[in-house]
Amino acid sequence: MKTKNIEIVLPPRPAHYVGDGFRVHNFIPSGFRADMQRMDPFIMLDYNSKFEFPPSEQPKGVGVHPHRGFETVTIAYQGKVAHHDSGGGGGVIGQGDVQWMTAASGVLHKEYHEEEFSKKGGFFQMVQLWVNLPAKDKMSKPKYQGIVNEEMGKHELPINSGIVEVIAGAYKDTKGPASTFSPVNMMNAKLNAGGKANFNFPSHYTTTLLVVEGNVKVNGQEVALDHFVIFEKEGESFEVEASENSIALILSGEPLNEPIAAHGPFVMNTQEEIQEAFQDYNIGKFGYLED
Amino acid sequence: MKRFSVFLEDKLGLTTSQVEDLLLSKQTKTINKGDFLLEQGQICSHSFFVEEGLLRMYALNNDGKEHVVQFSPENWIAGDRGSIYFNEPSNYFIDAIEETTVVFIDQPFLDQLALVSPDFRTKNEFLLHNHIRHQQKRIQLLLGATAEERYLDFIQLYPNLLLRVPQWMIASYLGITPESLSRIRKALADKNFAG
Numbered sequence: 006m007k008t009k010n011i012e013i014v015l016p017p018r019p020a021h022y023v024g025d026g027f028r029v030h031n032f033i034p035s036g037f038r039a040d041m042q043r044m045d046p047f048i049m050l051d052y053n054s055k056f057e058f059p060p061s062e063q064p065k066g067v068g069v070h071p072h073r074g075f076e077t078v079t080i081a082y083q084g085k086v087a088h089h090d091s092g093g094g095g096g097v098i099g100q101g102d103v104q105w106m107t108a109a110s111g112v113l114h115k116e117y118h119e120e121e122f123s124k125k126g127g128f129f130q131m132v133q134l135w136v137n138l139p140a141k142d143k144m145s146k147p148k149y150q151g152i153v154n155e156e157m158g159k160h161e162l163p164i165n166s167g168i169v170e171v172i173a174g175a176y177k178d179t180k181g182p183a184s185t186f187s188p189v190n191m192m193n194a195k196l197n198a199g200g201k202a203n204f205n206f207p208s209h210y211t212t213t214l215l216v217v218e219g220n221v222k223v224n225g226q227e228v229a230l231d232h233f234v235i236f237e238k239e240g241e242s243f244e245v246e247a248s249e250n251s252i253a254l255i256l257s258g259e260p261l262n263e264p265i266a267a268h269g270p271f272v273m274n275t276q277e278e279i280q281e282a283f284q285d286y287n288i289g290k291f292g293y294l295e296d
Numbered sequence: 297m298k299r300f301s302v303f304l305e306d307k308l309g310l311t312t313s314q315v316e317d318l319l320l321s322k323q324t325k326t327i328n329k330g331d332f333l334l335e336q337g338q339i340c341s342h343s344f345f346v347e348e349g350l351l352r353m354y355a356l357n358n359d360g361k362e363h364v365v366q367f368s369p370e371n372w373i374a375g376d377r378g379s380i381y382f383n384e385p386s387n388y389f390i391d392a393i394e395e396t397t398v399v400f401i402d403q404p405f406l407d408q409l410a411l412v413s414p415d416f417r418t419k420n421e422f423l424l425h426n427h428i429r430h431q432q433k434r435i436q437l438l439l440g441a442t443a444e445e446r447y448l449d450f451i452q453l454y455p456n457l458l459l460r461v462p463q464w465m466i467a468s469y470l471g472i473t474p475e476s477l478s479r480i481r482k483a484l485a486d487k488n489f490a491g
Contacts, residue, residue, distance in 0.1 A: 283455045283459075288484050289486070293482045
């Protein structure tokens with residue numbers, strides 16, 4: 006098996022606010038060499054690096070907005086997020102949990118800091134990833150997968166190296182609970198200082214790594230906290246070694262290789278479908294949700 | 297000035313080389329969200345072609361309430377034609393709802409266009425009448441249509457503004473309260489939402 010080398014390591018871009026509750030660094034699509042085509046099937050990645058929010062009586066967050074044509078995956082490392090949608094769904098994404106929302110044909114939703122968390126304030130750290138849907142599934146029915154931490158596949162690494170927590174796809178013989186529309190592997194490597202783990206993915210998959218805690222060496226090269234690694238589309242295997250207790254989010258997905266037409270919250274295959282999304286949104290086909 | 301170039305070619309009948317020559321000395325200006333291009337009482341000396349972003353033209357009534365007359369997203373032109381043509385103080389404000397890049401258009405520039413393009417006068421007259429038609433329809437809708445009819449006309453005219461403009465501003469443009477706009481959108485969703 007050939008080594009999968011690092012193509013580029015991206016430092017976090019200056020943070021901006023999404024609404025008033027998410028202070029994020031965008032890696033996809035605005036990072037250097039991290040556009041939607043290159044990162045296919047991953048079309049957006051916002052990273053709220055660890056940030057302390059002061060207590061707030063009024064929960065901070067993002068008001069009502071639509072999505073169509075893809076899935077949003079929210080990974081809560083620290084803090085809690087409450088959400089509601091126009092289909093009547095709602096809930097809380099707890100610390101360590103993942104919400105996998107298939108927006109598909111369209112939902113309106115809003116996301117806020119969970120009430121108790123908001124009142125107390127505290128450290129908040131989160132990833133929001135958009136996974137594109139194959140053309141044939143873009144107009145399928147919206148759905149949710151709320152994945153609590155206990156449900157994730159837990160692969161114990163040898164010699165007390167730590168664990169790999171599998172959200173989707175598989176790590177060796179350990180599978181993740183999320184169902185996906187195209188092959189996607191998503192996992193947290195939670196490594197103890199000095200711990201090592203090897204990963205293997207097909208060479209043509211889009212493969213990335215984000216250091217969310219500590220710092221690691223990837224194939225021997227130092228990668229610091231909050232930095233984002235894009236791997237070459239050659240070779241299959243790479244090694245992650247923790248320099249201290251660390252967490253790295255690893256994503257690897259098979260490119261859909263379909264045309265992308267994107268406008269704000271809509272990601273479709275053609276401009277006509279984007280116009281249709283606007284029209285459908287305007288006449289209420291996404292439902293209604295009070296701000 | 298990509299959009300402005302296309303506008304000059306498509307709508308005013310200029311050739312690519314004429315546009316290139318004309319735009320040599322022209323520059324765009326980018327203003328921040330909330331900045332004004334025109335304030336009430338000033339004489340409006342330019343129209344503003346929107347390259348990127350979104351402008352709003354509005355008036356204030358005696359109670360200080362805002363009434364939105366027009367939104368101008370990309371490819372639209374904002375300006376107080378009355379103030380420009382009759383050289384009188386404007387009743388309107390024009391501000392930016394988003395960071396906006398505009399091209400300033402003044403009379404000498406229009407004179408230049410008329411010199412280089414024989415079609416300019418006819419094409420410009422067409423645009424003027426199109427504008428009058430739009431204004432007449434807007435008056436008719438404000439006087440005689442239901443709020444829902446006005447909303448449906450709004451989304452035809454401005455398909456992607458709902459996601460860019462706060463609800464209260466859209467309500468102001470439609471001449472209804474934000475609560476009425478919510479009711480209309482909820483009723484449409486009840487009818488059209490399959491989820």
